[in-house]
Amino acid sequence: MLTDEYRYKILKLVQSNPEISQRELAKELGVSLGKVNFCLNALIKVGLLKVTNFRNSKNKLAYMYLLTPVGIEEKAKITLRFLKNKMKEYEVLESEIRILSNEIATDSQSKLFRD
Amino acid sequence: MLTDEYRYKILKLVQSNPEISQRELAKELGVSLGKVNFCLNALIKVGLLKVTNFRNSKNKLAYMYLLTPVGIEEKAKITLRFLKNKMKEYEVLESEIRILSNEIATDSQSKLFRD
């Protein structure tokens, strides 16, 4: 599944290192090779990335993933959207933590009364 | 899959409303009936919950889920463990947000230079 999380993370990693391999991406992202392959091809399909074969310094055939102009534009939007989601999550967590802390405090208090 | 999240949430909901049905739990938790059934029975199997059939006010056969003494004890532990995880997530989020904000700031700056 291609979510904003992987859109963002893959575009970022590829941008900073276009010669990264799918296996390196998988390791970096902590997911399987199959998933990286799927997401990467999805990003290519929608035109955010393109892949080029080229000869590297050792004249070896190598792959290079490049952000398209649309990819660069979209990456900014995706990053912002991703950030907004994180901030929402952050607030949710904040209140969850408050509630949990309260529950724990209340429970240990009732334990004091019980004993 | 029975994770701390569902251990905590189910024990909490059941404790505050022992006559809750699996369908209500599913709705409340935002998961399927099948999953609630699975988790609930897992909690019963490990002895944190027990289920009783009884006649309710309308003399209708009804179900009641009750925390066992072990269940009450464990709920406290699970809640604490869950809280600790949330606090860790909170810190992770905090730094992720900082990083994302930076990236967005940097990107829009480079855009200014470009235009």
Next chain:
DNA sequence: GCTAGCTCGTTCATTAATTGAACACACTAA
């Protein structure tokens, strides 16, 4: 040449997790 070995991306059978329609049972009300 030729072969062994390495690293690419790609494939796909398998596994894991979840879903929710369908079912059996118990009860109520008409």
Next chain:
DNA sequence: TTAGTGTGTTCAATTAATGAACGAGCTAGC
């Protein structure tokens, strides 16, 4: 009796993710 409602339970189907296996392209050593 019968239709309707609300239980928990089941399980075939779906979805997502995994990673071993594969073919292609290249290098190094024989």
